[in-house]
Amino acid sequence: MLKKEARKIYNKKREGISYADKLKWDDLILINFQTIEMPFLQTVFSFYPMEERNEINAFLITDYLHFRNLSLQICYPKMDIKEPNMEAVACKADTVFEANALNILEPLEAEIINPEDIDLVLAPMLVCDVQGNRVGYGKGYYDRYLNRCNPSCIKVGLSYFEPVGKIEDADEFDVALDFCITPQKAYVF
Numbered sequence: 001m002l003k004k005e006a007r008k009i010y011n012k013k014r015e016g017i018s019y020a021d022k023l024k025w026d027d028l029i030l031i032n033f034q035t036i037e038m039p040f041l042q043t044v045f046s047f048y049p050m051e052e053r054n055e056i057n058a059f060l061i062t063d064y065l066h067f068r069n070l071s072l073q074i075c076y077p078k079m080d081i082k083e084p085n086m087e088a089v090a091c092k093a094d095t096v097f098e099a100n101a102l103n104i105l106e107p108l109e110a111e112i113i114n115p116e117d118i119d120l121v122l123a124p125m126l127v128c129d130v131q132g133n134r135v136g137y138g139k140g141y142y143d144r145y146l147n148r149c150n151p152s153c154i155k156v157g158l159s160y161f162e163p164v165g166k167i168e169d170a171d172e173f174d175v176a177l178d179f180c181i182t183p184q185k186a187y188v189f
Ligand SMILES: Nc1nc2c(c(=O)[nH]1)N(C=O)[C@@H](CNc1ccc(C(=O)N[C@@H](CCC(=O)O)C(=O)O)cc1)CN2
Pocket: 047, 048, 049, 050, 055, 077, 079, 086, 102, 104, 124, 125, 136, 137, 138, 139, 140, 141, 142
């Protein structure tokens, strides 16, 4: 399958998920995330889910990680749409989020964290393939960002859908995931 085809199919599938299924599947993703062995984490880069696109509720996972380590630093993306580029910004409980031009909520705060200091990335995505190649919205934000992270950074994709057969047009910029968590299973690549 090609990324473009996967994007079309899975954008549509995700739009069709009922609210009841979404709540159930978000919980199952948390349960499956809890089965993977995690080292001590200091800094996590998550994302602010876009409700209108039915993105996964990553807050359930960051709440769980925060509960395990009360001094966990949680970062959210701040985009430079023109570049395109994004940075991880450290957030606190009182951080104010504001919608950007793409209607993604971003922190007003500006403490940019060095990508090399990120221990784990929770990556939004539509679907991945059996080798952990991720398919997002097609702007390459995460490919660019993950290439700046330490090789030891743990890359976890969250998806409502099981991996597809090989994505044929994965290129040299694509950084494969270490895990993909779905409502059915935690895939290890
Ligand atoms: N919640 C969340 N935050 C995120 C991401 C994400 O996937 N989810 N990103 C993950 O990379 C980055 C933003 N990437 C994005 C890339 C494209 C579009 C988008 O709306 N694309 C349109 C097409 C626009 C065009 O072609 O001009 C579309 O998909 O319909 C949105 C976000 C950073 N923050």
